[in-house]
Amino acid sequence: MIVASPKSITELKSIIERHKKVLFAGCGTCVTVCLAGGEREVSISSYAVRMARRLDRNPVEIIQITIERQCENEFLKDLAEPASKVEAIVSFGCGAGVQAIAERFPDKPVYAALNTQFLGVLEDQAIWTEKCMGCGNCMLEHFGGICPVTRCAKRLLNGPCGGSIEGRCEVDSGKPCAWQLIYDRLMRIGQLERLEEVIPPKDWSTAWYSGARKVVRKEHQV
Numbered sequence: 001m002i003v004a005s006p007k008s009i010t011e012l013k014s015i016i017e018r019h020k021k022v023l024f025a026g027c028g029t030c031v032t033v034c035l036a037g038g039e040r041e042v043s044i045s046s047y048a049v050r051m052a053r054r055l056d057r058n059p060v061e062i063i064q065i066t067i068e069r070q071c072e073n074e075f076l077k078d079l080a081e082p083a084s085k086v087e088a089i090v091s092f093g094c095g096a097g098v099q100a101i102a103e104r105f106p107d108k109p110v111y112a113a114l115n116t117q118f119l120g121v122l123e124d125q126a127i128w129t130e131k132c133m134g135c136g137n138c139m140l141e142h143f144g145g146i147c148p149v150t151r152c153a154k155r156l157l158n159g160p161c162g163g164s165i166e167g168r169c170e171v172d173s174g175k176p177c178a179w180q181l182i183y184d185r186l187m188r189i190g191q192l193e194r195l196e197e198v199i200p201p202k203d204w205s206t207a208w209y210s211g212a213r214k215v216v217r218k219e220h221q222v
């Protein structure tokens with residue numbers, strides 16, 4: 001899922017400082033699951049911003065709505081009616097959701113209430129960890145299903161840097177060395193010989209360096 005975290009109420013208040021009536025729009029998918037931008041968070045933030053603005057003697061009216069997904073045009077139509085009543089929209093979606101709303105409502109200021117972080121998993125209660133950077137050319141089969149592009153601080157594809165201490169990364173000892181994890185996993189699944197493969201330089205043209213990418217699946221178009 002896409003993992004995001006909320007901006008502080010102070011920052012949110014400052015972002016919408018100039019507006020008197022705004023729409024707080026939640027998203028019911030990834031950011032709801034990671035407790036950052038669903039109905040509950042929209043409600044809590046609305047209350048907190050309203051109170052803070054009242055204390056500043058600069059009250060704001062906030063309309064709240066949470067739609068199923070902000071990254072799909074089909075669901076954005078539900079924002080049309082409330083959006084028509086406000087000066088600006090604050091999206092509690094990921095960066096894709098914020099931009100989808102901005103494209104759909106080109107005459108309305110649209111702001112982000114969240115900091116979009118990464119593609120990750122829920123590892124433990126309220127702990128999410130990054131697993132994939134969306135490089136566009138997945139190579140997990142070589143690494144026992146553990147991504148060194150994302151999880152090795154140096155993005156090494158041909159073995160460890162040599163600085164790992166007791167299985168921890170030399171760049172940040174709070175994190176496991178990705179190559180220790182890869183070694184342990186390959187050993188466990190009986191594929192240790194993969195460590196002898198020489199991975200050629202990765203084709204980064206599929207990654208994010210050349211600007212925004214696009215996926216077209218003609219077989220699903222009608």
Ligand code: SF4
Nearest residue numbers: 132133135138139147
């Ligand atoms: S190799 Fe690329 S697509 Fe695969 S998990 Fe790593 S970053 Fe994601």
Ligand code: SF4
Nearest residue numbers: 152161169170177178
């Ligand atoms: S210690 Fe491990 S994870 Fe850290 S940079 Fe070196 S190889 Fe990568």
